[in-house]
Amino acid sequence: MMKPSTKNPxxxxxxxxxxxxxxxxxxxxxxxxxxxxxxxxxxxxxxxCRSMTREGAxxxxxxxxxxxxxxxxxxxxxxxxxxxxxxxxxHVMYLNGRIWSPCGDDFASSEEELLYGDDFVSSEEELPCGxxxxxxxxxxxxGDDFVSSEEELPCGGDFVSSEEELSCGYDFVSSEEELxxxxx
Amino acid sequence: MVKLKxxxxxxxxxxxxxxxxxxxxxNMIEDGCATSxxxxxxxxxxxxxxxxxxxxxxxxxxKAAETGxxxxxxxxxxxxxxxxxxxxxxVIMAAxxxxxxxxxxxxxxxxxxxxxxxxxxxxxxxxxxxxxxxxEEEQEIINDAPWAFEGPEIDDTVN
Numbered sequence: 272m273m274k275p276s277t278k279n280p281x282x283x284x285x286x287x288x289x290x291x292x293x294x295x296x297x298x299x300x301x302x303x304x305x306x307x308x309x310x311x312x313x314x315x316x317x318x319x320c321r322s323m324t325r326e327g328a329x330x331x332x333x334x335x336x337x338x339x340x341x342x343x344x345x346x347x348x349x350x351x352x353x354x355x356x357x358x359x360x361x362h363v364m365y366l367n368g369r370i371w372s373p374c375g376d377d378f379a380s381s382e383e384e385l386l387y388g389d390d391f392v393s394s395e396e397e398l399p400c401g402x403x404x405x406x407x408x409x410x411x412x413x414g415d416d417f418v419s420s421e422e423e424l425p426c427g428g429d430f431v432s433s434e435e436e437l438s439c440g441y442d443f444v445s446s447e448e449e450l451x452x453x454x455x
Numbered sequence: 456m457v458k459l460k461x462x463x464x465x466x467x468x469x470x471x472x473x474x475x476x477x478x479x480x481x482n483m484i485e486d487g488c489a490t491s492x493x494x495x496x497x498x499x500x501x502x503x504x505x506x507x508x509x510x511x512x513x514x515x516x517x518k519a520a521e522t523g524x525x526x527x528x529x530x531x532x533x534x535x536x537x538x539x540x541x542x543x544x545x546v547i548m549a550a551x552x553x554x555x556x557x558x559x560x561x562x563x564x565x566x567x568x569x570x571x572x573x574x575x576x577x578x579x580x581x582x583x584x585x586x587x588x589x590x591e592e593e594q595e596i597i598n599d600a601p602w603a604f605e606g607p608e609i610d611d612t613v614n
Contacts, residue, residue, distance in 0.1 A: 282551055283582060285559065289567030296603035299596045300575045303587045306596060 284308060288317045457484070458492040459507075461500040466492060473510040478554035497552050502545040509535060509558050536565035540581060540613075543569075574611045581613050 287295065287308065295318070299306040308314050456468045457480065475481040483489045495503065512531050536543065543562055550558040570578055579586055588596075597604050 279548070279551075282547055282563075283584075285551070285563045286547070286566045286570065289564045290571055293603045294567075294571040296600040298570075298575060298578055299599075300588065300593050301578050301582075301586070302584050303592075305584075306588065306592075 280304065284314065284317075288314065288321050290318075457489060459503060460492045460494045461498055461503045462496050463500050465500040465503075467500075467503060467507055469507055469510060470514065473507075473514040476510050476513060476555055476557070478556070480553065495549075495553075498549045499545070502542075502549050505535075505538075505542075505546050506549050506553065506555070506558065510555070513557065532561055536562060540569065572610045573613075577611050577613045 283305070287298070287305070290298070295309050299309050457471050457474045459467045459469060459474070459480075461467070471484070475484065480489065480493060483493060498506070512528070512535075538546075543566060547559065547562045547566060550562060570581065573581065578584070
């Protein structure tokens with residue numbers, strides 16, 4: 272009876288809002304309509320909500336004035352942000368279903384570090400976003416598996432994996448603009 | 456009971472409690488427009504049967520949560536979307552028309568899962584979309600996010 276058709280964009284939009292980020296970026300090539308759809312802020316909002324409600328590892332598409340970002344949550348509830356242009360990851364926090372980018376001094380000074388990954392999917396998320404997670408809290412990263420994931424920190428040299436170093440790591444503040452924090 | 460009529464003139468009786476999961480029908484009933492048979496000119500009987508099956512199963516969502524039948528419902532949903540692409544699309548169109556939020560979500564998720572590893576060509580075919588981008592524009596999009604086009608095997612089939 273009814274055949275799939277772009278004449279009903281509502282349905283296409285609805286289906287696309289459930290797609291993972293990688294597929295979305297790929298399917299921009301499908302048509303002009305879909306190319307522009309992915310850039311629309313209301314679509315990005317819907318996609319963000321959807322991604323948060325799905326089980327398993329998720330990625331979010333976040334649109335900022337200067338481009339797209341990926342927010343990714345792994346199955347163990349850790350989250351990070353990815354930048355399309357130079358593939359770096361920031362930690363992220365999610366609060367009450369909204370993404371926050373508070374960027375207070377506390378945040379920046381204690382928890383920020385950038386990770387450079389060659390590959391989005393394989394890069395490990397590092398932020399243990401427990402309920403108790405407080406921005407200014409001391410032990411944010413429990414060393415071991417963090418160190419093993421992505422080593423390249425922009426502030427280079429002195430990076431040590433101990434909690435103390437990280438938590439008061441002013442050195443690590445890499446002057447990144449907006450951070451997204453995810454609270455899970 | 457509420458009577459629904461498909462576009463191939465078949466009538467179905469559905470409990471009111473089940474059918475009001477459709478916002479559209481709920482509004483009709485509230486406005487007193489559903490006195491006899493509700494004609495559904497956009498939905499064929501095959502699709503309507505599927506939709507009614509879903510409505511009946513989901514009739515008491517709240518109760519299911521209390522009695523631990525949630526898993527049962529989840530299993531039903533998984534089985535429910537196990538249908539052909541065209542069929543699934545028909546159910547999506549019907550869910551959209553009838554405004555059945557949960558069903559729409561379920562089927563669109565399933566559709567997205569089927570599309571996600573497809574090639575661009577396959578997606579166009581499955582959604583009956585004509586490519587209106589020039590080759591240059593297409594290349595520009597690829598250059599914009601090259602990582603999205605590398606990656607694992609891309610499925611070029613259309614089902």
